[in-house]
Amino acid sequence: MRVVRRWTPVALWGAMILAATSIPGAALPEGPRIPGLDKVVHGALYGVLGFLVARAVVKEGRGGWLLAGLAVATFAAADEWHQQWIPGRSADALDWVADVAGATLGASLSRAALVRRETRT
Numbered sequence: 001m002r003v004v005r006r007w008t009p010v011a012l013w014g015a016m017i018l019a020a021t022s023i024p025g026a027a028l029p030e031g032p033r034i035p036g037l038d039k040v041v042h043g044a045l046y047g048v049l050g051f052l053v054a055r056a057v058v059k060e061g062r063g064g065w066l067l068a069g070l071a072v073a074t075f076a077a078a079d080e081w082h083q084q085w086i087p088g089r090s091a092d093a094l095d096w097v098a099d100v101a102g103a104t105l106g107a108s109l110s111r112a113a114l115v116r117r118e119t120r121t
Contacts, residue, residue, distance in 0.1 A: 002035060006056040014075065021079055025088020042095050043102030046076060050106030057110070065107075072103045093099050 031037065050072060057068045076099035083089040 010049070010056050017045055017049065017062055017079060018082075021083050021089070024086055028088075037100040039094065042097045042098035043105070046072070046099040046102035047109075049069055049075075049092070051107075051110045052106075053103070054107035054110035058110075063071035072107075073100050076100055076103070081121030092106070 053072055054065075054069050057064045060068070073096075076096050079099070080091045080093075080096045084091040
């Protein structure tokens, strides 16, 4: 049961990312034209995913962390690939880089919070 409780937020957030990236480009709201803003959005979405995945694998060893990182990077690549089939969307390697960077930052923040909590007790 603990495994389900750890991985349910990951699955729900991943599903939300897929749902959001499946929206056709014409249906998206017109936002401010700030260069690089879409990369920040990608980083933020995947930052949350990285944070949640890090929480789910907190008890795993180094191999579990590496596998989780590889899984998130693969998920991000598959998401970018899938967007090429959505009208008005496209696959972008730099979006993937932003996804992986965001996930790495999110996982790092989760790990730092865990270390900080452990040093307090």
